[in-house]
Amino acid sequence: MNIVLLRSLWLYERLLLLYPEDLRRDFGGEMILAFADDLEAAWGDARIAGVMQIWWYALREMLTVALPAQRSNPCVLVPALSFVVVAATQSAELCLAVHQAARVDTSWLFDSIRLVVLLPSLANALIAFVVTRVYARCSITALQLD
């Protein structure tokens, strides 16, 4: 297996974390095997174009299978909502700043998106994840004690 396929497989293994825990526990190993077989066949048929097609299907599955399955998981839902809300408010502020700025160049805009929108949104999502995770553990402990 070459470096492109190995890297792809490494990334797919990490992205499996987005799928529900029971699916990963029961079929995670097989999913990785099937993905590896698919990658090798695609590389044999069409090289990079084949690998890109496999990734297109894999990413589409993340949206159609992984995310809907995680809707009821607060550890995913709360950080995702937090990210969206903060990103939306920060984007609105940035738009206002851009609108009022005398001159806007591309590097300034990219830095602003990174520092004003993405960083606070990610930080908030991370905090939301930790709090939800801790809260979920606490409530399980409380239930066990009762």
Place this chain on the structure above:
Amino acid sequence: MEQSDQLLAPAAFLILFALATGDKHGYAIMQEARKLSDDSFKIGPATLYTTIQRLLDSDRIREVPGPKDGDSRRKYYRLTGAGKSALNAELVRMEAMLRKSKAIRLRLAEFSS
């Protein structure tokens, strides 16, 4: 409503169809499903195993030991009686739909000529 009377999702139908010709592991099911649909329906690993999980839960397929010389990491799956009934019911339904669609096409052809 009996299990075999329920409409099958396309992925579940293709997985049952692929297993109708014998026991297979996940990747072999993926390839067979692609062939059966003339490459028009691609099942990825997540769709495949989410559907396999549902089919196992509804006893339409079951896990069986693979060949002795096969890869021990791979699990093999086999159609159960309930799976065969569900597949057969779906095929009968499709045949009936095809007959009706042919009749409608004939009528449309008469109407346009």
